[in-house]
Amino acid sequence: MTITDWPRTAAEPDPETAAPAAVSGAPAPVSRTADPVSETDEFVSETESGTGTKTSTAKLTGTQKWTAGAIVAFALALAAIGLYLSFEHVAQFAxxxxxxxxxxxxxxxxxxxxVGIMVMIAVDxxxxxxxxxxxxxxxxxxLLTAATVVLNAxxxxxxxxxxxxxxxVAAGAHGVVPVLFIMVVELGRTSIDRVVRPDQDxxxxxxxxxxxLAPVATSRIFRRxxxxxxxxxxxMTRRDQELIAYEQWLKRKYDGDISQASEDELLPMKxxxxxxxxxxxxxxxxxxxxxxxxxxEEAxxxxxxxxxxxxVAQAESAAERLRAKGKVELVQAEVDGQTGQARAHARAQVSAAEKAAELEQKALENAVVAEARAREAEAERKEAEERRAAAAADLEKAGLERKAAEQRKAAAEADAVAAAEAGAIETERIALARKAAAAADLDAAELERRAAQKRKEAAEADRVAVAEAQAIETQAIAEARRAAAEADRAAAETEAAAAETRRAAAETARLEAEEQRxxxxxxxxxxxxxxxxxxxxRAAAETRRAAAETELAAVEAEFAAKLKPRERxxxxxxxxxxxxxxxxxxLPLADIQRELEVTSPGTASEYRKEAAQLLADGYVPGQ
Known part of the structure; x- marks a missing residue:
């Protein structure tokens, strides 16, 4: 950038009187500057024309308005006189x-x-x-006024x-009134401008x-x-003083040779x-x-x-591509979804048909199985009848055993009589024990009868259970057929119903299998x-029978051997x-005390110990 290209920093010139700039793009200086560089006293000269005084912004008083009106009237009179004096001369000369x-x-x-002069003055x-x-x-x-003056002269x-x-003198006299009129107009224009724009510099x-006194220097100041x-x-004079003071300061600094100053220091003069x-x-x-x-920084x-x-443009372009790709994928997904839905619907219909056929086949198989189970139930019923007959036989056998027990009771009573004849207290106790044993045998016989009655009731319960199982199987078959019909209807309606039907059918089959199992x-x-x-x-009866036989044989052997009560x-x-x-x-000691009717556990323990030794010595009941 050259010096003349420096941006304008000073105040703009007045558009009314400013001449075109001598240097293109040169800046206009600011009218308010800093303090001078040198320490010389600031000199400000007063103007002699008085134009530097600002116009008062107060409104005109009544007297001032009358005065202004009189001035305007006299100015119009002056204009009329000038027109009258110049009109005839200009017309005759033309x-x-x-x-x-x-x-x-x-x-x-x-x-x-x-008229042209008056119109332009009025517009101005x-x-x-x-x-x-x-x-x-x-x-x-x-220009027109000057032409009028020239024509009049x-x-x-x-x-x-x-x-x-x-x-x-005559030629000059012809131009006095027009020049005077122009001066009055300029005075009025300036007065109006000061009144309406009081803040203008x-x-x-x-x-x-x-x-x-200084025409050359003054002309330079006027030009600037x-x-x-x-x-x-x-x-303007203060700026000139600052420049002179700065130049003197440079001369003192470089001993009168300003050429030694740098380019930056010479800028004020340039x-x-x-x-x-x-x-x-x-x-x-x-x-x-x-x-x-x-x-x-701006660049x-x-x-x-x-x-x-x-x-941002690249990101937006990438985003647009992604959105376009997403739309394509969305359409592709919709097409794939519709295709998959159609395929799933077709598969569901085929699966529903297959499931219906399978359920029908299972229903037929269940009917066959139910019939077989009915036959098995009938066989089990017959077997239960046989078991009931066997129970009746057992009951009859128990009656016979009861009679045998009564006979043993009679024998025991006979033994008691024999023991009474012996006159020993121990024999009486033995008789009482045998009597208790006989009573126990009677109780055992009664229990056997009750067991036979229970077996009869169990056989009846078996028959009822078979009937209930058959009813459960029949109900399961009906439920399976109903589920099959529901599956057919659901498969015909929607794919979701078909899936639900398959699940229900599977659950039904599982429950049916579980119930069957x-x-x-x-x-x-x-x-x-x-x-x-x-x-x-049977084992209890056999055991009791064997025990009774063994006990009977032992008692008979003991009576035959005429053993003492302690040995028996x-x-x-x-x-x-x-x-x-x-x-x-x-063997609990309490059982020994109860059977032998002894009260002391020590005595029962001695009996158990001696009995164990007896068995160790080779004792065999009935021999």
Missing amino acids: HEELRFGSLGKGQLFAIGID LLMAWLKRPISWIRYPVW ASGAPKERAWQFLDY ERDSIPWLRWV MRLWGVTSYPE MAPYGYTVAQALAMPDQQDQAAQERA ERRRLDAETRSE QAEVVLADAARAKEEAAEAV ALRKVARMILTVGGDADQ
Whole structure:
């Protein structure tokens, strides 16, 4: 950037009077500058014209309004006088000298000039009053007024003789009134502008005394004021003083050789013709560096913004591609879903048909199985009848055993009589024990009868269980057929109903199998329980019979051997040990006390010990 390209930092020139800039793009200086560099006293000269005083913003009083009205009236009178004096001379001169065809045309020419001047003056004053002045309109007014003055002066020029002094005075007299009128108009325009724009800076005039004393330096100051819009004459003189003081300071610094100063130090002298103050010129390098840095930062910011926009555009493009791809995948998924749904529906219908056929086949198989189970139930019923007959036989046998027990009771009573004849207390106890044994046998016979009755009831329960199992199987078959019909209906309606039907059918089949298995287990357990009960009853009866026979044989042998009561008691305990498996320790002492009717556990223990020794010595009941 060159010095003349530096941005404008000073105040803009007044548009009314500013001339075109001499240097393109050169800055205009600010009218308010910093303090001078040198320590010289600041000199501010006063203006002699008084134009630097600002107009009062107060409203006009009544007297001032009347005064203004009188001034306007006198100005109009002056305009009328000027028009009257110049009209005839201009019209006559136009007809005779300017070759207008007639006097009337010359008069129209004079009227046109005067009307044009008045119209432009009126527009100028009106726009000034509206605070929108037109600065160039005064120049055509001045030009037309000058033309009027020239025409008036030419109309009074001497003919056929040389110009004399009075001729010049006469020619000048023709231009006095128009010039006076233009001065009045300019005065009125300036007054209106000051009234309507009281805050506008006024342009100071340079004192005439300065023009006389220093015409060259004053012309340079005037040129700079006009070029760079400096309205204050004291401000302009202060700038000139600062520049002179700065130049003197440089001379002192470099011993009178300013050429040794750097380019930055010489800037105030170089930039003074362009309206820069000393402070502004010295601040230019820093401002230029700052501006260059700001331009670099702005360029970097624009580059980053461009990169950001590029990245955003790329991201948006990628997002658009992803959205487009997502839409394609969505459509593909919809098509695949519809295809899969159709296939699933077809598979569901086929599966439902297969399931219905399978359920029908299972129903037929269940019917066959139910029929077979009915036959098995009938066979089991017959077997139960046989078991009931066997139970009746057992009951009859129990009656016979009861009779045998009664006979044994009679024998025991006979033994009691025999024992009474012996007269021994021990024999009486033995008789009582035998009597108790006989009573126990009677109780055992009664229990056997009750067991036979229980077996009969168990057989009846078997028959009822078979009937209930058959009813359960029939109900399961009906439930399976109903589930099959429900599955057919659901498969015809929707795929979801078909799936639910398959699940229900599977659950039904599982429950049916579980019920069937449980029924079979119950039947098997019942049959096994009946068999075990019958076997237990038979074994108990056999055991009791064998015990009764053994006891009877032992008693007969003991009576035949005429053993003592203690020996018979030891042999009885030995037989009791054999009934518990042959281990003496497994026989409770309480049982010995109850059978032998002894109260002392020590005595019972002695009996058990001696009985064990008797068995060890080879005792065998019945021998």
